[in-house]
Amino acid sequence: xxxVVEAAAPYLFGLGALVAWEIAVRLTHTPPFILPGPLAVGAxxxxxxxxxxxxxxxxxxxxxxxxxxxxxLGLLLALVxxxxxxxxxxxxPYAVILQVTPVVAIxxxxxxxxxxxxxxxxxxxxxxxxxxxxSNASVGLxxxxxxxxxxxxxxGASPLQEMVWLRLPSAAPFYLAGLRIAGGLSLIGAVVxxxxxxxxxxxxxxxxxxxxAGYRLNMPRMFAALLLISIVGVLMYALLARLTALVLCxxxxxx
Amino acid sequence: MSADPKPLIAVEGLCKVWPNGGEALRxxxxxxxxxxxFLSLVGPSGCGKSTLLRLIAGLERPTRGTIxxxxxxxxxxxxxxxxxxxxPWATVFENVYLPFKIAGVSRRASxxxxxxxxxxxxxxDAADRYPRELSGGMKMRVSVARALxxxxxxxxxxxxxxxxxxxxxxxLNNDLLALWxxxxxxVIFVTHSVFESVYLSNRIVVMAAGPGRIAADLAIExxxxxxxxxxxxxxxxxxxxxxxxxxxxxxxxxx
Numbered sequence: 481x482x483x484v485v486e487a488a489a490p491y492l493f494g495l496g497a498l499v500a501w502e503i504a505v506r507l508t509h510t511p512p513f514i515l516p517g518p519l520a521v522g523a524x525x526x527x528x529x530x531x532x533x534x535x536x537x538x539x540x541x542x543x544x545x546x547x548x549x550x551x552x553l554g555l556l557l558a559l560v561x562x563x564x565x566x567x568x569x570x571x572x573p574y575a576v577i578l579q580v581t582p583v584v585a586i587x588x589x590x591x592x593x594x595x596x597x598x599x600x601x602x603x604x605x606x607x608x609x610x611x612x613x614x615s616n617a618s619v620g621l622x623x624x625x626x627x628x629x630x631x632x633x634x635x636g637a638s639p640l641q642e643m644v645w646l647r648l649p650s651a652a653p654f655y656l657a658g659l660r661i662a663g664g665l666s667l668i669g670a671v672v673x674x675x676x677x678x679x680x681x682x683x684x685x686x687x688x689x690x691x692x693a694g695y696r697l698n699m700p701r702m703f704a705a706l707l708l709i710s711i712v713g714v715l716m717y718a719l720l721a722r723l724t725a726l727v728l729c730x731x732x733x734x735x
Numbered sequence: 736m737s738a739d740p741k742p743l744i745a746v747e748g749l750c751k752v753w754p755n756g757g758e759a760l761r762x763x764x765x766x767x768x769x770x771x772x773f774l775s776l777v778g779p780s781g782c783g784k785s786t787l788l789r790l791i792a793g794l795e796r797p798t799r800g801t802i803x804x805x806x807x808x809x810x811x812x813x814x815x816x817x818x819x820x821x822x823p824w825a826t827v828f829e830n831v832y833l834p835f836k837i838a839g840v841s842r843r844a845s846x847x848x849x850x851x852x853x854x855x856x857x858x859x860d861a862a863d864r865y866p867r868e869l870s871g872g873m874k875m876r877v878s879v880a881r882a883l884x885x886x887x888x889x890x891x892x893x894x895x896x897x898x899x900x901x902x903x904x905x906x907l908n909n910d911l912l913a914l915w916x917x918x919x920x921x922v923i924f925v926t927h928s929v930f931e932s933v934y935l936s937n938r939i940v941v942m943a944a945g946p947g948r949i950a951a952d953l954a955i956e957x958x959x960x961x962x963x964x965x966x967x968x969x970x971x972x973x974x975x976x977x978x979x980x981x982x983x984x985x986x987x988x989x990x
Contacts, residue, residue: 632837
């Protein structure tokens with residue numbers, strides 16, 4: 481019984497908050513263009529679905545491609561950097577510079593330079609998401625047990641054998657942790673870039689829809705779009721957490 | 736020790752100085768006969784026992800002096816570290832397969848050798864399990880099986896049982912002796928336990944620290960096989976007193 485209550489606790493809390501929200505909005509007669517109640521948001525979600533769904537597909541498309549680009553290019557860059565000290569010394573400062581420069585500040589430039597809106601958004605989102613992958617994967621590639629490194633040396637392993645059979649598997653927990661961060665960041669990057677780009681005709685995503693809804697004081701639609709963005713973020717995280725658990729199920733709980 | 740015209744290992748005037756100027760070993764000269772020997776290196780911490788082992792394994796380069804293999808070109812070496820040093824992402828079988836994998840031998844061709852090594856450490860039923868499912872003693876057994884599977888001529892062990900509890904350690908000592916007698920190889924066993932070294936070895940080299948050098952070279956003449964009765968014998972007690980005295984002298988010299 482206790483366990484049932486414990487499992488249901490977050491849902492009950494959420495439901496309670498929604499009910500309180502709806503009651504508060506009704507009691508204070510708050511107009512929907514200031515704060516819509518959850519029922520109005522739900523109605524907007526259903527009514528505006530034909531507009532919301534393509535925007536959702538667009539944003540998810542940009543987010544997922546930026547994530548995949550971060551995951552692959554980030555690992556590649558980490559491999560290059562850990563292969564030689566010189567490479568790391570030369571490249572890492574620029575990776576840091578790209579990371580610390582706010583994406584809002586470079587997004588306008590990228591949007592001007594790159595003709596294709598979708599591609600420019602993808603680049604912005606990638607710039608936000610790739611750094612945790614690179615830095616985590618680099619740490620991971622260097623984290624192989626020194627005794628195992630000795631053992632590989634003792635048995636005369638080639639650098640490629642050592643990379644594939646020792647360094648890459650040793651890096652997996654670190655890399656996966658980087659991916660979990662990158663998942664959320666690629667969504668944030670995609671949304672921020674879209675805000676900067678504004679609504680670009682019919683091919684635009686949820687953030688552009690939020691902007692447009694804001695101009696029109698259509699708060700229920702804005703909230704509906706916001707809700708969808710949150711759901712995408714949560715799903716992304718849950719999927720990556722599941723992947724991590726799946727890959728690392730046989731590893732020691734610590735180390 | 737009578738001079739052997741063709742020893743297995745001939746260490747001549749070996750010195751090791753670290754890049755920071757610290758002197759790890761000074762003028763080590765040591766010959767191991769081609770007949771299987773169980774040699775223990777005993778000494779205070781910091782006397783360079785592990786460094787000597789790493790030098791013999793070829794994992795470090797000597798600053799001066801040579802390590803020669805007069806009876807054969809550098810023979811196969813097995814190495815067991817203080818930690819089990821297993822790959823957490825691989826099954827017991829895959830861990831023991833590592834030396835063969837690096838050498839390019841297929842799983843099928845090495846299967847018999849791997850299973851025999853696992854039988855030797857009483858883990859034939861654990862082949863498909865992962866390290867996290869094993870106790871500390873079992874992990875150490877896997878580590879020993881991995882070192883023995885390719886049938887090395889020389890087994891180097893760096894305080895392999897130091898982290899285990901007393902009961903597990905005694906059991907592993909007996910298993911190790913049985914394997915040593917069955918396989919006919921030379922073992923160099925680093926330990927800081929006088930009792931462990933006397934129980935196992937037929938030769939004990941006592942080292943002194945600061946810089947690491949050989950302080951005494953003692954033969955333990957008790958016959959094999961040895962069992963718990965040996966621990967109660969006068970011979971065992973005498974040898975322990977002798978080695979302890981040598982160790983005390985060695986530590987007195989250093990301070």
